[in-house]
Amino acid sequence: MRALTWQGVHDVRVETVPDPEIVNPRDAILRVTSTAICGSDLHLYDGVIPMVKPGDVLGHEFMGEVVDTGPGSTLKKGQRVVVPFTISCGNCFFCEKELYSACDNSNPADKQDMSEMLYGYAVSGLFGYSHLTGGYPGGQAEYVRVPFSDVGPVVIPDGLEDDKVLFLSDILPTGWMAAENAAIEPGDVVAVWGCGPVGLFAIQSARLMGAETVIGIDHHPHRLELASQLGAETIDFRQTDVREALREMTGGIGPDAVIDAVGMEAHGLAADNLIDRIKQGVGVGADRGHALRQAIMAVRKGGRVSVPGVYGGFMDTFPLGALMEKGIEVRTGQTHVQRYTYDLLRRIGEGEIDTTFLISHHLPLEEAAEGYRNFKTKQDEWTKVVLRPH
Amino acid sequence: MSVDQEPRDLPGADQPNGRGKTAALAALALGIGGYVAAAVALSRRRESARASMHDSAPGRTARRARFGGYSVVGRTVTIRKPRQELYDYWRDFANLPRFMESVKEVAVEGDLTRWTIAAPAGRTVSVETRIVEDRPGELIAWRSTEGSDIDTEGRVHFKDARGGRGTEVEAIIAYKPPAGELGRLIATLFQSEPALQGRRELKRLKMLMETGEIATSRNHRERTEGDTP
Numbered sequence: 001m002r003a004l005t006w007q008g009v010h011d012v013r014v015e016t017v018p019d020p021e022i023v024n025p026r027d028a029i030l031r032v033t034s035t036a037i038c039g040s041d042l043h044l045y046d047g048v049i050p051m052v053k054p055g056d057v058l059g060h061e062f063m064g065e066v067v068d069t070g071p072g073s074t075l076k077k078g079q080r081v082v083v084p085f086t087i088s089c090g091n092c093f094f095c096e097k098e099l100y101s102a103c104d105n106s107n108p109a110d111k112q113d114m115s116e117m118l119y120g121y122a123v124s125g126l127f128g129y130s131h132l133t134g135g136y137p138g139g140q141a142e143y144v145r146v147p148f149s150d151v152g153p154v155v156i157p158d159g160l161e162d163d164k165v166l167f168l169s170d171i172l173p174t175g176w177m178a179a180e181n182a183a184i185e186p187g188d189v190v191a192v193w194g195c196g197p198v199g200l201f202a203i204q205s206a207r208l209m210g211a212e213t214v215i216g217i218d219h220h221p222h223r224l225e226l227a228s229q230l231g232a233e234t235i236d237f238r239q240t241d242v243r244e245a246l247r248e249m250t251g252g253i254g255p256d257a258v259i260d261a262v263g264m265e266a267h268g269l270a271a272d273n274l275i276d277r278i279k280q281g282v283g284v285g286a287d288r289g290h291a292l293r294q295a296i297m298a299v300r301k302g303g304r305v306s307v308p309g310v311y312g313g314f315m316d317t318f319p320l321g322a323l324m325e326k327g328i329e330v331r332t333g334q335t336h337v338q339r340y341t342y343d344l345l346r347r348i349g350e351g352e353i354d355t356t357f358l359i360s361h362h363l364p365l366e367e368a369a370e371g372y373r374n375f376k377t378k379q380d381e382w383t384k385v386v387l388r389p390h
Numbered sequence: 391m392s393v394d395q396e397p398r399d400l401p402g403a404d405q406p407n408g409r410g411k412t413a414a415l416a417a418l419a420l421g422i423g424g425y426v427a428a429a430v431a432l433s434r435r436r437e438s439a440r441a442s443m444h445d446s447a448p449g450r451t452a453r454r455a456r457f458g459g460y461s462v463v464g465r466t467v468t469i470r471k472p473r474q475e476l477y478d479y480w481r482d483f484a485n486l487p488r489f490m491e492s493v494k495e496v497a498v499e500g501d502l503t504r505w506t507i508a509a510p511a512g513r514t515v516s517v518e519t520r521i522v523e524d525r526p527g528e529l530i531a532w533r534s535t536e537g538s539d540i541d542t543e544g545r546v547h548f549k550d551a552r553g554g555r556g557t558e559v560e561a562i563i564a565y566k567p568p569a570g571e572l573g574r575l576i577a578t579l580f581q582s583e584p585a586l587q588g589r590r591e592l593k594r595l596k597m598l599m600e601t602g603e604i605a606t607s608r609n610h611r612e613r614t615e616g617d618t619p
Contacts, residue, residue, distance in 0.1 A: 021610055089600065
C-alpha cells in the first residue's frame with residue numbers, strides 16, 4: 001500500500017509499504033477513506049518529539065471502511081468508522097475510569113521504558129506518534145490496523161459524510177475536553193491561546209458550555225477571522241500587549257479560565273521564548289512554553305488553566321509563584337477521546353456542531369508532503385488538510 | 391559451595407523476624423554471606439529480616455542493587471483479575487513462555503522444572519528449578535538445583551489489591567552467575583538492564599490477563615528474527 005512516512009526533520013514521503021494484517025484477536029483493518037494532518041503532526045515534522053524513526057507511518061486522525069476483523073472485534077466488514085487517536089483496551093483500571101489516554105495495556109511492553117523514564121509511568125499507545133507512544137503505524141495510508149477495535153472506533157450512520165465526522169478522531173474531542181477542563185460557569189470569560197483547529201474547536205465548545213465571552217489569541221489574520229465567526233473576540237499578539245488587553249477586556253479582573261491550545265512550539269519574540277527556542281534547537285528536551293507562561297500570568301486569581309496543547313519534556317522559568325499565589329487550578333492531558341465521541345456524534349447529527357468550516361484543502365494522499373509543507377509554512381490559509389488515500 | 395546446598399527455608403514474605411534470623415545465621419555458619427544478603431533483598435519488608443533498616447519499603451528498592459554475590463530484581467504490577475485465577479495461570483509453567491519472551495521452553499518433570507532461556511549470540515542457558523514453597527492462590531517460590539547454569543531463587547506473590555483493584559502480583563528474583571565464560575555470558579544477559587526483562591514480562595502478563603492479548607505495534611503476524619529488542 002501507499003503510506004506517508006517520516007524520513008527526517010521536514011522530510012516526509014509517500015512510499016510503498018507492506019499492507020497491514022490482523023495480528024491480535026481484537027484487531028480490525030480499515031481501508032482509509034479520509035485522514036487529516038494534525039497540528040501535532042507538525043511537532044513530528046519539526047523533529048521536536050523524540051523516538052520517531054525513518055520509515056514510520058504517520059497520521060492519527062483517520063476514518064474508513066472495515067475490510068477485515070479479528071475474532072474479538074465487534075465491527076463488521078463494510079461499516080464506516082471513525083477511530084480515536086488514543087488506543088485503549090477498555091479493560092484496565094484507567095479505561096474503567098474513562099481515562100482512556102492513560103490506558104495501561106495499549107503501549108507495547110518494550111516501548112514503555114522510555115515514557116516510564118520520562119514521565120514516571122508509561123502512557124497509552126497512540127497511532128502514528130513516535131515509539132514513545134507505541135510506534136503504531138498511523139492512518140495517513142491506504143490501510144491501517146486498528147487494535148482493540150471493539151473499544152475505540154465509532155460506527156458512523158449513513159448520510160453523514162466524512163468531512164462532517166472525521167474530526168471526532170482527535171481535534172473535536174480535544175477542543176471539547178479543553179473547554180470542559182476550563183470548568184466554565186455562566187458569565188465566564190475564557191481566553192484561548194492559539195486559533196488553530198483545537199483552539200477554534202475549544203472556542204466553539206466554550207460557547208456551547210455557556211461562556212459569556214470567549215477571546216481568541218493568535219497572529220494569523222484568517223485564523224482570527226474564523227474565531228470571530230465563531231462568536232469570539234480576538235487579540236492579535238503581534239499588534240497588542242496580550243496581558244494588558246486581557247485585563248482591560250475583563251474589567252480589570254482577568255479571564256476566569258484560560259486555554260493553551262498552542263503547546264510546545266509557541267511563537268513570539270519574548271525573551272523567554274527565544275531562550276526556549278535555543279534550548280529546543282540543541283535538543284535538550286526543552287518545551288517552548290511562552291503561551292502557557294503568559295496564560296498563567298493572565299488568568300484571574302483562583303482561575304482555571306486548561307492545557308490541551310502538547311508538551312513532551314521540561315520547561316524552565318515556569319511561573320510557579322503565580323500558579324501558587326493566585327491559587328490556580330490546572331487541568332491537562334492527552335484527550336480521553338472515547339469519553340466524548342458518542343455525545344459529539346449526536347451533536348453533529350443534530351446540527352449543533354459543524355466542523356467542516358475548518359477544512360481548507362483536500363489533497364490526494366500522494367500530495368501529503370505538499371500538505372505538510374503548506375500546513376507548516378502557510379498556517380494562515382492552510383487551516384486544515386484532509387487527505388483522500390483512495 | 392552453591393546456594394542449593396543451603397537450608398531450603400528461604401525467609402518468606404510474612405515470616406516473623408526470628409525465622410529469618412535463624413536462616414541467616416544458619417547460612418553464616420556455613421560461610422555463605424551471599425545467601426544472607428540475598429535473603430535480605432528477597433524479603434518483602436526489610437524490618438522482617440533486618441531490624442536496622444527502618445522504613446517499610448521492599449528490600450529490593452534499596453539504593454544498592456547487589457546483595458553479596460547476588461543481584462536482585464523485582465517488580466509489582468496490579469492486574470484486574472482475582473488472585474486465584476492469576477496463581478493458576480502462573481502455576482501452569484507451560485503458560486510462562488507466552489509472556490516471558492526470553493524463555494524458549496519449559497519442561498516439567500514432577501517437582502522439577504527445566505527452563506531453556508535465550509542468551510546473546512544465539513546461545514541458550516539452562517536452569518532447573520525446584521518449587522520450595524507453594525501456597526495456592528498466594529505464593530510460588532522456587533530455587534535452582536545444582537545442575538543449573540545459574541544459581542537463582544525467586545518467588546511470585548499474589549495478594550488482593552487495595553480498593554478492589556484486582557491482584558498485586560509481585561515477582562522477585564535473586565541470581566548469581568557462575569564464574570568463567572558462561573558466567574560472563576549470563577552476566578551480559580541479565581546485567582545490561584537487570585530489571586528491564588522482568589518489568590516487561592509482568593506488563594505482558596497484565597495485558598494478556600486483562601485484555602486477552604499482548605499489545606504490539608507490529609503490522610504482521612510473522613515474527614522476524616531479531617525483532618525483539
